[in-house]
Amino acid sequence: MSDKVEIKPYTGPAGGWGSVKSLAKIGLREQSGPEVLKELTRQNKPDGFMCVSCAWGKPAHHHPAEFCENGAKATAWELARFRVTPIFFQKHTVRELTAWRDHDLEQAGRLTQPMRYDASSDRYVAVSWEEAFVDIGAKLKGYDPAKVVFYTSGRASLETSYMWQLLARMYGSHNLPDSSNMCHETTSVGLKACIGSAVGTIHLEDYDHCDAIFYFGQNPATNSPRFLHNLRSCAKRGVQIVVFNPLRERGLERFTDPQNPIEMATGGETRIATQYHQVKAGGDIAAMLGIIKHVVRLDDESGGAVLDHAFIAQHTNGFGAVADKARETDWDEIERESGLTQGALEAAGAVYARSKAVICVYGMGLTQHRHGITNIQMLVNLMLLRGNVGKPGAGFGPVRGHSNVQGQRTVGITEKPELMPLDRLARQFDFEPPRELGWDTVATCEAVVSREAKAFLGLGGNFARAAPDTDTIEAAWQDLDLVVNIATKLNRTHLWPGETTYLLPCLGRIELDRQATGAQLVTMEDSFSRIYPSRGRATPAAETLLSEPAIVAGIAKATLPPNPHVDWDGWVGDYGLVRDAIEATFPDLFARFNERLDIPGGFWKGVPAAHREWRTDSGRAEFNVPEVMNATGFDEVEGRFRLVTLRSNDQFNTTVYGYDDRFRGIKGTRHVAMMNRRDMAALGVRDGEMVSLVGDYRGEGGDNADKRIAGLRVVAYDIPRGCIAGYYPELNPLIPIAHHALESHVLAAKSIPVRVEKAA
Incomplete structure (x- = not known):
């Protein structure tokens, strides 16, 4: 490259x-x-x-x-043809590989054989599957289960995830963090408290019936490009698409459909956003309050003709206090905190006031802040004003990242005992599951750094690289007694071996998975709470690979005492039996699971709030008065910037496919700091100059004052003053572990306090 x-x-x-x-x-x-x-x-x-x-x-x-x-x-x-065999590790020590870029590590190819780290040679060496399982099981038996982590990335199937959580709980651990903890747990906590349902309320078909979309902090061209087809269709039929995002993202501006021969031949394109508001990072609370202020004023002036007062009276609590807060807050404060003008917010409010069915789309631009929960509460406040929940073409549309991250939570990947039917699970498998709160991602990071955690088992993912305060995590990672990585490719987490470390290579979802009863399928849940089958048919990368369920079963059999209620071998031979077990644990969500697999468009697990059933303590949807006006959790002082970390369009999470961020015009590097030209002039830095970003966090639980990343190239960019943007995960060392969303503990990666230092 x-x-x-x-x-x-x-x-x-x-x-x-x-x-x-x-x-x-x-x-x-x-x-x-x-x-x-x-x-x-x-x-x-x-x-x-x-x-x-x-x-x-x-x-x-x-x-x-x-x-x-x-x-x-x-x-x-x-499906790349490259392979990482034992010969690869004969050529390269682990220390040597730490100098490789993230892209180059995965580009090396698919792992083909189980391997164990050998400290004497600083290399991974091949072992048999039986040898690996026996050793892992023997070591797990020697730990306090409360000190062992069972992490799950967002790709593992429903079947594998269910087996994984059962293994963890039967072992005695409730430490089940997953990638949701790093991104959308704010949704799960915030929506659950406000409307009684922890996930989005819309169907994919609702995009055919809305007349407005309010869009906050999500970039479809990079994170969910198939969404662009729905946005294009909406734009074509005149749907008002009102965008709030610090950066101008091309997928929210213009789109040419690669599947449209006429557009491709003529260079035609569709304008997406009808309004584009470049809100300051963390300024969405004020922006939404401004919209609410305008809509409430219109309602007051019209004698109550704008808001859905019948819906508010029948279905909600707390409207009056939120309306009063909007009336009392002056525009100067709203403009200062949001970075937007009164006129811009009134224009957005006018669209909301006249629209009959509104979908609210959002992503980590709302969830990854210190006050991310308040962001979600404000979103709910806005939508409840006109009854935009539980009717065709209206509702909440959080856009999830990894392909099954929502589904994993559905089948039990959770550290929170109240979210799992533990009594039913105990009866089903005749054991007593742990009942205490387990470790989420933040608690896991704290336990690794304090050396309280003894073992980490990862079902996919690149935890140490995706985590905050990366340098500290990587150093502490090597003090873990046992690390088990179930993976398809090499990544940076694998390069910080603990006392005993295994790489266990698995089949990919696209590959043929043939077991005792024949070819198997697995299932996923999408962002719309629909369940689908997935059938792999591609030739496996190596005959030595095992499926994820087979690996989980292998660890379970080597670790747990026999249980007549769990036939691990039978489950591996027929994944349909796992689905039967899932149905028995979650009968309301997965009734007739195996029978409904082939429903076109998937089968819907059901979301109570989607039909106006509010499973809150009050039995109603809740308005909430905001206690803060920005989501950052820190003051705005001279010289302090709000750093936003983001993906390029040549990556997915920590997987970097290449170094060409086409839509932002940045090619050949990921070490950049995108800055407003006026900020650059005030600091005396030029476009292309190298700078350092230095941590400026002084918060409860720690700070990042000693963290710095040098060698970042300044890129003049259209971004609000006081904000800087750069790439994840390269800038993760600047995120303190303590800088996370209140209640949900999601990393506050969209508003990190930093300062800029010119190169000496």
Whole structure:
């Protein structure tokens, strides 16, 4: 890969020929053969496999090509021809590999054989599956289960996730953090408290019936490109799309549909946003209060003709206090905290006031803040004003990241005992599960740093790289007594071995998984709470690979005493038996699980708030008065900036496919600091100059004052004053572990306090 850095504005739309060229480039680099092209025709189809990238819905009536640029990259990445065999580790020590870039580690290829770290040679060496399971089981038997972590990334299937949580609980651990803790746990906590349901309330089809979309802190072109087709359809039929986002993201501005021959031939494109408001990072609370202030004023002036007073009276609590807060807050404060003008917010409010069915879309731009819960509460306040929950074309549409991160929580991946039917599980398998609160991601990081954690078992993911305060986590990681990584490819977490460390390579979702009863399928849940089957057919990367369920069962059998109620071997031989067990544990959500697998568009597990059933303490949806006006959790002082970490369009989470962030015009590097030109002038720094970002957090539980990242190239960018943007995970060392959302503990990665230092 060329290291030539090229930074220039991108003038094209999202999609179009740029997407086609990007796919061709990665196809050549991964030496993709006919099998990749064949599998792409099956991607997100009823008889195919569910994309291993994002969790966007799979329509009942699909397109011929039901994949996006990033989804196709993920498929090519998983089916790449390169292999990491034992010979690879004979050539490279682990210390040598720590100097490799994230991209280069995964580009090395698929892991093919179970391996154990050998400290004397600083290499991973091959072991047999039986040897690995026996040793892992023996070591687990020697620990206090409360000190052992069972982490889950967002890709593992419902079947594997259910087996994983059962293994953890039967072992005696309730430490079940997952990638939701790093992104959308704020949704789960915030929505649950306000409307009694912890997930989005809309169906994919609601985009066909809305007349307005209010869009906060999510970038579809990078994070969920298939969503662009729905946004394009909405824009074509005149839906008002009102966007609030610090950066101007091309996918929210213009889109050329690669599946539309006329647009591709003529260079045609569709304008997406009808209003685009560049809110300051953390300023969404004030922005939403401004919209509410305007809508309440319109209602007051019209004698009550704007708000849905019948809905408010029948279904909600606390409206009066929120309305009074909006009336009393002056526009100067709202403008100062949001970074937006009164006129801009009144224009957005006017759209909301006249729209009959509004969908509210949001992402980590709302959830990853110190006061992320208040962001969600304000979102609910706004939507309740006109009854925009539980009717066609209206509701909450949080956009999830990993393809099954929501589903894993559904089947028991949770550290919170109140979210799991433990009594039913205890009767079903005749054991006593732990009842105390377990460790989430933040608590796991704290336990690793304090050396309280003794063992970490990871079902996928790249935990140490995705975690906050990365340098501290990596140093402490090596003091873990046991680390088990179930993975398809090498990543940076694997390079910080504990006392005993294993790499256990698994089949990918796209590959044929043949067990005792034949080819198996697994299931996923999307962002719309729909469950789908996924059938792998591609040739496995190696005959030595085991499936994720087989690996979980192997660890379980080596660790746990026999239990006549759990037939681990039977479950591996027939995943349908696992689905029967899931149904028995969650009968309301998974009734007739195996019978409903092939319903076009998936089957809906049900969301009570979607039909106005409010499972809150009051039995009503709750308005909440905001106690703060910005979500950052720190004061705005001279010289302090709000750092926003984000993905490029050439990555998915910690997987970096390449170094070309096409939509932002940044190629060949990820070490950048995107800044407002006026801020640059005030600091005396030039476009292209190298600077350091230095931590400026002084909070309860710690600070990041000693953290610095040097060698960042300044890029003049259209971003609000006082804000800086840069790439995740490279800038994660600047996030203190203590800088997280209150209540939900989600990393506050969208508003990190930093200062800028010029190079000496």
